[in-house]
Structures are given as structure tokens and as C-alpha cells.
Amino acid sequence: MLQFVSLLVRTLFPQRSTHMDTATKQSLDFNTTTFPNQRTDAQALKAAANEIRRDIIRSLVRAGSGHSGGPLGSADVFAALYFGGVMRYRPEDMHWSGRDRFVLSAGHMAPVMYAALANAGCFPKEELGTLRKFNTRLQGHPGRDMHLPGVETSSGSLGQGISIAVGMAMADKLVDHSDRRVFTLTGDGELQEGSVWEAAMSASHFKLDNFCWIIDNNDCQIDGRLPEVMNVYPIVDKCVAFGFDTVVVDGHDPDDIMRGFDVFLTNQANGTGKPTAIVAKTYMGHGVSFMNDKFEWHGKPPSHDQAVAALEELAKM
Ligand SMILES: Cc1ncc(C[n+]2csc(CCOP(=O)(O)OP(=O)(O)O)c2C)c(N)n1
Numbered sequence: 395m396l397q398f399v400s401l402l403v404r405t406l407f408p409q410r411s412t413h414m415d416t417a418t419k420q421s422l423d424f425n426t427t428t429f430p431n432q433r434t435d436a437q438a439l440k441a442a443a444n445e446i447r448r449d450i451i452r453s454l455v456r457a458g459s460g461h462s463g464g465p466l467g468s469a470d471v472f473a474a475l476y477f478g479g480v481m482r483y484r485p486e487d488m489h490w491s492g493r494d495r496f497v498l499s500a501g502h503m504a505p506v507m508y509a510a511l512a513n514a515g516c517f518p519k520e521e522l523g524t525l526r527k528f529n530t531r532l533q534g535h536p537g538r539d540m541h542l543p544g545v546e547t548s549s550g551s552l553g554q555g556i557s558i559a560v561g562m563a564m565a566d567k568l569v570d571h572s573d574r575r576v577f578t579l580t581g582d583g584e585l586q587e588g589s590v591w592e593a594a595m596s597a598s599h600f601k602l603d604n605f606c607w608i609i610d611n612n613d614c615q616i617d618g619r620l621p622e623v624m625n626v627y628p629i630v631d632k633c634v635a636f637g638f639d640t641v642v643v644d645g646h647d648p649d650d651i652m653r654g655f656d657v658f659l660t661n662q663a664n665g666t667g668k669p670t671a672i673v674a675k676t677y678m679g680h681g682v683s684f685m686n687d688k689f690e691w692h693g694k695p696p697s698h699d700q701a702v703a704a705l706e707e708l709a710k711m
């Protein structure tokens with residue numbers, strides 16, 4: 395009887411599918427690879443971005459809800475920021491007082507920040523599998539009260555993170571007279587919030603050359619293209635008018651992203667008194683062809699089959 399059952403199982407589920415299942419399971423699993431934070435080449439940054447993208451897919455498919463498009467599209471920027479020797483931090487001590495701060499103003503993009511922090515070694519990568527689960531430290535939008543290492547403030551209400559970040563930069567520069575830097579990332583749809591521009595006005599008024607504002611310019615937002623929902627262009631002219639040294643970069647080219655960060659680091663080192671804006675031209679969902687440049691992927695996770703397909707594609711990148 396046992397032999398019959400065993401034969402039946404092998405007939406119904408041939409070996410090929412067993413191999414497939416193992417390979418699929420492995421690609422869906424989190425690994426333990428981490429990346430150092432140092433000046434490096436484009437290839438190393440691409441490898442880090444690719445791992446971030448895969449972890450985004452792995453965490454979102456487990457969560458069954460959440461934002462795919464923005465996180466995937468900004469992975470290259472995060473790789474440069476956390477693994478290119480730009481931001482100073484200690485993964486084993488994210489409360490180190492000398493650290494630079496990063497504030498994710500576009501709080502819905504949390505999966506990419508969580509993946510970057512885990513790949514930096516700030517917490518075990520397996521924890522990425524708890525995204526959006528009950529009581530998790532990895533809330534759908536970052537919560538400071540969750541005490542996840544590397545989350546400097548709560549965010550998610552668009553337009554507020556950048557204001558908090560400007561406050562941090564003011565405290566660092568004007569009160570503590572320290573050389574700490576503050577980075578923030580806003581979406582481009584987020585620029586429709588008036589408070590973004592109040593924050594920008596303050597950054598230049600207070601001469602915060604320690605403040606770096608990254609704009610994820612994917613031309614997409616929650617339910618359409620930017621100009622169709624509420625036109626915020628010309629973004630570059632606006633940033634310049636608000637007193638920012640503004641640089642446009644290809645948000646998927648590690649060397650070009652680093653060029654943008656170098657403009658900022660030089661501004662701070664030279665004490666120009668000018669904050670820096672980096673307008674990163676990106677594609678929503680970049681790296682996964684069926685998501686690429688599609689605003690429909692702003693706020694949904696991949697299904698199991700879509701996640702497998704995405705991971706297969708990313709493995710070849
Ligand atoms: C104050 C506020 N209004 C509305 C929302 C809902 N919301 C979340 S993300 C989003 C779209 C933001 O677009 P963008 O910044 O371009 O992000 P992307 O779609 O590119 O990820 C909106 C309207 C919010 N989180 N906060």
C-alpha cells in the first residue's frame with residue numbers, strides 16, 4: 395500500500411516539480427548576505443541594489459499587501475546611500491551620536507529602507523519576513539515607536555518627513571555645530587504637499603548645507619502620471635528657485651547617483667551654505683519588467699507566481 399502511494403505521488407508530482415519547488419523556495423527565502431558601507435565601484439552597488447530588490451519582493455509577497463513600485467524604483471539610490479560610503483553609520487550601533495540621519499519622507503516606500511537596513515546588518519534579514527504582520531517592528535509605514543534600528547522618525551503622512559529632516563539638520567548645524575548630515579527622500583507626487591515647500595524654504599533660509607534632499611522622480615503616483623493628477627513640474631526650476639544646489643541624476647546608474655551625492659558632500663565640506671537637491675530620474679518598479687513604469691504597481695504586492703517570476707528576472711540582472 396505504501397509503495398502504491400509513493401508511486402502515485404511520484405507519478406502525480408514528477409521530480410522536475412520537486413526541483414522547481416526547492417529552487418523556488420530558496421529564491422523566496424532570505425539569505426544572510428550583508429554589504430559593507432564604503433566607496434566602491436558601480437558593480438558592487440548594483441549587486442547591493444539587486445539584493446535589496448529581491449528582499450523587497452520576498453517581504454511583500456509574505457505580507458500580502460504593501461508598496462512594490464516606489465521601493466523597487468529607488469533601490470539603486472538606497473544602495474549608493476547605504477553602501478557607497480556616503481552616509482556615516484554603524485550598523486551595530488544605530489544610536490551612535492555621530493551618525494548621519496536618513497528620513498524616509500515617502501513613508502509608504504518603507505520596504506526599500508527596511509531592506510537596505512537589513513542588508514547593512516542593522517537587524518537580521520529574516521525579520522524582513524515580518525513586514526506588516528501584527529506587532530512587527532516593520533510596520534507598513536515606519537514607526538519610531540517600533541525601535542527598529544535605523545528608523546529615525548515615523549513617517550507616512552506625505553510632506554511631514556522632510557520637515558522633520560530639516561529640523562534635524564537645523565539642530566545639527568545651528569545648535570550642536572556638528573558636521574552630521576541629514577538625508578531625506580521624498581516622492582515626486584509628494585511634492586504636491588505644501589509643507590514640502592515650507593521645509594525647502596527653511597532649509598535654504600537657514601543655509602543648511604548639511605541637508606540633502608533626494609526626490610524620487612518616477613513620474614508616477616498613487617493613481618496616475620504626475621502631470622495628469624496634479625502637475626508639479628518643472629521640479630528642477632522649483633528646487634533652484636527655493637535655493638537648492640540642484641543636480642539631476644539617472645537614478646538607476648550608480649556612478650551618476652554617486653556624482654549627485656558628491657555634489658552634496660562638496661557643498662557641505664566647502665561650507666557653501668546651500669542645501670542640495672538630487673532629482674533622481676527613476677522608473678517605478680524598475681528591475682521587474684511587468685511592473686516597470688506602471689503606476690498600477692504603486693501600492694500592491696506581487697502574487698506568489700508574480701514574486702517567483704520577479705525573483706527569476708532579478709537573478710539574471
Ligand atoms: C498627506 C498624505 N496624503 C495622501 C497620502 C496617500 N498617499 C500615499 S502614497 C501617495 C502617492 C505619492 O506619490 P509619490 O510620492 O510619487 O510616490 P510613488 O507613487 O512614486 O511611490 C499618496 C497620495 C498620504 N500618505 N499622505
Ligand SMILES: [Mg+2]
Nearest residue numbers: 581582583614
Ligand atoms: Mg512618484
